[in-house]
Amino acid sequence: MEPTATETRGFQAEVNRLLRLVIHSMYSHREIFLRELVSNASDACDRLRFAALSDPALAAAAPEIRVDFDSRERTLSVTDTGIGMSRDEAAEHLGTIAKSGTAEFLASLTGDAQKDSRLIGQFGVGFYSAFMVADRVVVESRRAGRPGGEGVRWSSAGDGEFTLETVERQAQGTTVTLHLKEDAAEFADPFRLRALIRRYSDHIAFPVLLRPDGGKGGYDRVNQAQALWTRPRQELADDDYREFYRHVSHDAGDPLAWAHHQVEGRREYTTLLYLPENPPFDLYHREAAHGLRLYVRRVFILDDAEQFLPLYLRFVRGIVDSADLPLNVSRELLQQDPETAAIKAAITRRVLDLLAKLASDEPQKYRTFWAGFGNVLKEGVIEDPGNRERILPLLRFASTAAEGQAVSLADYVARMPAGQQHLWYLLADSESAARASPQLEGLRARGVEVLLLYERIDPWLVAQLDAFDGRELRDAGSGELAEEGLPPAPAMPAGAVPEDLCARVAAVLAERVAGVRVSRRLADSPACLVRDAADPGPQLRRLLEAAGQKLPPSRAWLELNPSHALIARLAALPEGPAFESLAALVADQATIAEGGTPPDPAAFVRRLNEWILGAH
C-alpha cells in the first residue's frame, strides 16, 4: 500500500475493552482527560529535549503546550511542540497497549464501576480517556527532525477503528483535537478550562497557554512552568504534590506519602519520592517496568530508571534530578556509575525513613501500605542485609494476639510474659488454618503469643531471619517443644499414659510417621503432627519443589496429648484391630487438623464409622 494512502485499521482487542471500561467506569471524573492530554504533551516536550541533546538541530521550537477551544464548534485542542509521531508510531502508540499482562488485567476487572475505576486509574488510562468527552478525536503530528512538511493524521470515533492518512504539516509536534460530545460542552468554556488547566498543569515544567474562544486573540500562560521539584518545599501545597504524582506515576489515585529532598554539597541532586496507595496490577510481573524518572539538571533523560531503587522498593514512584551525572548518560552507564550507587543508597534510606515515619505517625495509612506492598518489602530482609535493622521494625504480622496483619516485632517483644525468651511463629497455608492449628495450644496455654505466617514469601523470610533484637525466632510447628525459655504451663490433669504407649503407636504407624512422643504443645486436641527440626516444612517444600529441587520425603512426628480422654482410651486398648484402628484414626485427625488430607481417605471414613457405630 502507498504510504500516503488513507488506511483504516482496527484497534487491538485490549484497546477496545479498555475504551469501553474507561467510558463507563470513569464517567464521573471525565474531566481527567485534560490532565492525560497535557501530561502526554509534556512528556513529548521532555522527549524532544532529550533527543536534542545528541542532535541539537531538533530543538527548533521552544517547548510549549497550547490549548485552543471553540464553543460554537464544540472543539478543544491540545498542541505541543514536542517529539511528535511518525505514521507508524501513531498507529502503534494510539492503537495498541504494549504493557505485558494487560489482557489478564482487563479480564480481572469486576464490572463494579467504582472498583474498576480505581483499578483502571492505576493502569493509566492515558490518551483513550479523550473518548469520555469526545465522539471524534483527531490527532495530527509530525515527528521532530523528519524532512519536508509531511505529517500524519490519525482519527477515530472510538468505535473499534481508526483512520490514518498522510497530511501536510509544517509544525513539528502534535495537535490532539476533540470534537466534544453534546453533553461535554462545558469543556469548551473558558472559565472551566482555565480552572482545570491550573489544577492539572501547574507542576508541568513547560508553559501551558490558553487562547480565547475561537482563536480570537493571543495566548495567555496559565501555569508557572517551573519543574515542581525545583521549587522550595514551603511554596508547595499538598495538592501540588498530588498532581505531580499523577503525572509521573500514571496512577489516577492519590499517593499515600511523599518525601522531597534537595541535596547540596559534594553531591548535588533532588529526589521526590512517592508511596502509592494502591498496588499496580503488575507489581509481581517480573519484567514490568519500574523505577524513577531520571532528570539531569532538569532535562528528562529516562523513564523507569530502576538503577536508583532496590527491587524490593519497586513500588516507589517519583523523580531523581542529578546535577552531577553527564547528560549523555545511558542505562548501561548508570549501571556502572559510582554516583548512581551512592544516590541509590541514599534513596533507599529515605524511603525506609519515610515508611518508619508513616508507621509511627499515621498507623492507619501504614496499614494500607502494608496491605498493598508488605510482601514486596519483606523481600528486603532477604535482598538487603545491610538495611535489615531498618526493615525489621517495618514488618507486620498476624498473631494469636491480634486480628489482621497488625503486629510488629517490637509490639510482640514488648508484651512477652515473664519467662519467655524467644519469638514464636507458625507457618501455615492461610490465616484461619494458622489460628486453628493444634500446634499452638500449648504455647497459648502458657500465654505465649505466636506470629501467624501464611504469605508465600514467609518461609523464605523466616529462613533468613533467625533473630530480632538479640532473641531467636522459633518455629512453633517444628521440633520438640522444650520447657527452656517458656513460661510455665498451667497445671493440666496428669495423664495416666503408660510409658510404652508411644512405642506401641509408633509400631502401628511406622509407615506414616517419623516417631511418636508425648506432647508438651497440646491442650485441647488429642494429637498433632510436628515437623522434624531438620524438615523444611510443607510451605518451603512446595516452593523448593516448584523450583525443581528434589527433596527427601518428609515424615512428621506424631505428638500425643497425655491428658486427653481419647489417648487414655487408646492406652487402655490391648494389641489388636481396635488399637490399630484408633491409632490410625488419631493420626488421620492430626493430619486433618492442620489442613491436610489423610493418606487414605477411604480408610479414614471406614475407621470413623467403625467407632461411631460401636464396632469396637
Ligand code: ADP
Ligand atoms: P502512556 O502515556 O501511559 O504511555 P497513552 O495512552 O496516554 O499512554 O499514550 C500512548 C502513547 O502515545 C505514549 O506513550 C506516546 O508514545 C504516544 N503519545 C501520546 N500523546 C503524544 C503526544 N502528544 N506526542 C507524542 N506522542 C504521544
